[in-house]
Amino acid sequence: MSCAPAQVPADVPADVPADVPADVETGFQTGFAIRPDLVVEAAHADDVQTAVAGAAGRGLPVHVHATGHGLPGAVEGGVLISTRRMDSVEVDPVHRTARIGAGVTWGRVIEAAAPHGLAPLNGSSPGVGAVSYTLGGGLGVLAREFGYAADHVRALDVVTADGVLRHVSPDSEPDLFWALRGGGHRLGVVTGMEIGLVEAGRLYGGSIAFDGGGGGGRDGDGDRDGVTAAEVIHRYLEWTRTVPDALTSSLSALRFPDVPQMPEPMRGRYVVSVRVAYTGSTAEGERLVAPLREVGPALADSLREMPYTDSHTIHSDPPFPHAYYGDSVVLGDLDAERAVRTLELTGPKAPMMTVVQLNHLGGALAVRPAVDNAVPYREAGFLLRLLSPLDGTDVASVRALYAEVAAVLAPLALGRSLNFSFGGGDRTDGFHDARTRKRLAGLVSRHDPASLFGGSYGISRDGR
Numbered sequence: 080m081s082c083a084p085a086q087v088p089a090d091v092p093a094d095v096p097a098d099v100p101a102d103v104e105t106g107f108q109t110g111f112a113i114r115p116d117l118v119v120e121a122a123h124a125d126d127v128q129t130a131v132a133g134a135a136g137r138g139l140p141v142h143v144h145a146t147g148h149g150l151p152g153a154v155e156g157g158v159l160i161s162t163r164r165m166d167s168v169e170v171d172p173v174h175r176t177a178r179i180g181a182g183v184t185w186g187r188v189i190e191a192a193a194p195h196g197l198a199p200l201n202g203s204s205p206g207v208g209a210v211s212y213t214l215g216g217g218l219g220v221l222a223r224e225f226g227y228a229a230d231h232v233r234a235l236d237v238v239t240a241d242g243v244l245r246h247v248s249p250d251s252e253p254d255l256f257w258a259l260r261g262g263g264h265r266l267g268v269v270t271g272m273e274i275g276l277v278e279a280g281r282l283y284g285g286s287i288a289f290d291g292g293g294g295g296g297r298d299g300d301g302d303r304d305g306v307t308a309a310e311v312i313h314r315y316l317e318w319t320r321t322v323p324d325a326l327t328s329s330l331s332a333l334r335f336p337d338v339p340q341m342p343e344p345m346r347g348r349y350v351v352s353v354r355v356a357y358t359g360s361t362a363e364g365e366r367l368v369a370p371l372r373e374v375g376p377a378l379a380d381s382l383r384e385m386p387y388t389d390s391h392t393i394h395s396d397p398p399f400p401h402a403y404y405g406d407s408v409v410l411g412d413l414d415a416e417r418a419v420r421t422l423e424l425t426g427p428k429a430p431m432m433t434v435v436q437l438n439h440l441g442g443a444l445a446v447r448p449a450v451d452n453a454v455p456y457r458e459a460g461f462l463l464r465l466l467s468p469l470d471g472t473d474v475a476s477v478r479a480l481y482a483e484v485a486a487v488l489a490p491l492a493l494g495r496s497l498n499f500s501f502g503g504g505d506r507t508d509g510f511h512d513a514r515t516r517k518r519l520a521g522l523v524s525r526h527d528p529a530s531l532f533g534g535s536y537g538i539s540r541d542g543r
Contacts, residue, residue, distance in 0.1 A: 113159065120163075131268060141158050142159045162180070167180040169191075176233060184207060192276050198277055199276055200228040201219050201390075216498055222438075224442060228274070239266065260453060266532065267532065283363075286379070291422075309422065327439070356393055408488050410488060413491060455493075497510045
């Protein structure tokens with residue numbers, strides 16, 4: 080869907096014309112074209128400085144691209160800085176930290192940390208860019224036990240709109256240190272980051288999947304041959320009230336296409352799954368998930384002890400590029416009635432395929448780090464995420480469906496998640512609470528008065 084201008088060297092001088100033919104690989108997200116005026120393949124921080132200074136000199140906006148998972152929408156014009164070549168990882172097992180480059184994926188960090196019995200606070204997909212994910216807050220596999228990925232950032236290096244490379248830490252540039260951890264990309268181009276690692280060489284986890292379209296019939300032995308989606312989500316919500324903070328979970332619901340590429344047990348079915356990650360003992364993990372196994376007959380059950388390097392198998396996110404649109408609702412709490420209505424709107428009778436994911440929050444996510452950051456909505460109990468493939472449908476139709484869901488959840492809604500808005504960069508409302516948004520806007524006004532980084536997911540200088 081895109082595509083890709085001749086790659087322009089990072090040391091291109093500022094007086095090079097800005098109408099260099101450009102079409103760029105979109106990366107993982109193929110639903111939105113990327114057509115900048117100039118592409119800079121940065122290999123080092125000084126390449127980024129040169130690119131930012133050149134863009135400022137021409138009055139061109141700056142866009143940043145690593146893996147493309149969280150692409151906020153189409154890119155038309157400006158300078159695109161690709162950080163994918165900045166993929167270094169250095170682990171310090173003594174201090175339990177990792178130094179990561181701007182373009183590195185979580186899979187690389189996981190593999191580097193694993194020999195030391197350590198793990199980063201990565202998300203469900205190993206192909207996602209670690210830095211972009213963390214700048215948006217970072218809701219990971221072990222989130223309820225350890226908090227947001229942004230809570231574990233020790234320091235960052237960022238090129239601001241004036242072309243200066245700044246080392247940002249609690250003692251150096253404290254305002255930027257607050258803002259970059261949860262505030263997104265609006266204040267500059269992060270070229271590297273130092274993050275804390277946790278002790279997690281193994282875990283108990285996996286998923287248990289149910290045929291959510293089961294009508295309560297009986298098989299040949301007289302046992303029920305399925306459960307309804309409403310039953311599963313009702314039992315899941317009850318179960319989340321009982322689990323310890325060390326257990327992180329989510330529920331997903333989607334109709335699998337009836338095609339040979341899909342796993343046989345799931346093919347053509349409306350599947351509701353519960354995914355679990357727990358760093359306690361396997362015996363205790365088995366005890367904690369026992370109520371889930373009592374919900375009804377499972378289509379599949381992969382709950383088991385595993386090395387942390389297999390944590391991506393808990394969710395088994397698709398590894399191939401595709402076109403999609405997504406949004407989210409951060410919820411103070413969630414009752415069964417609204418949850419069931421959400422599944423009715425997005426389930427098999429929906430006008431387009433929609434993947435629903437409900438993340439259980441709380442635990443360490445509710446606790447602010449010793450050095451505060453811009454991650455909002457710590458009081459939230461759940462995060463509802465929606466994602467729809469764009470093959471055969473259009474953004475307007477998807478948004479209309481999502482608006483119906485949002486209306487159902489409005490009485491419980493706190494806002495939206497910056498990490499999980501895919502293709503909706505023109506809608507920035509709700510990413511932060513009013514107080515956080517106002518402080519971020521003040522920092523944008525100070526550090527980027529010309530709105531060099533004022534593209535998608537921007538925060539206006541009046542805080543709107």
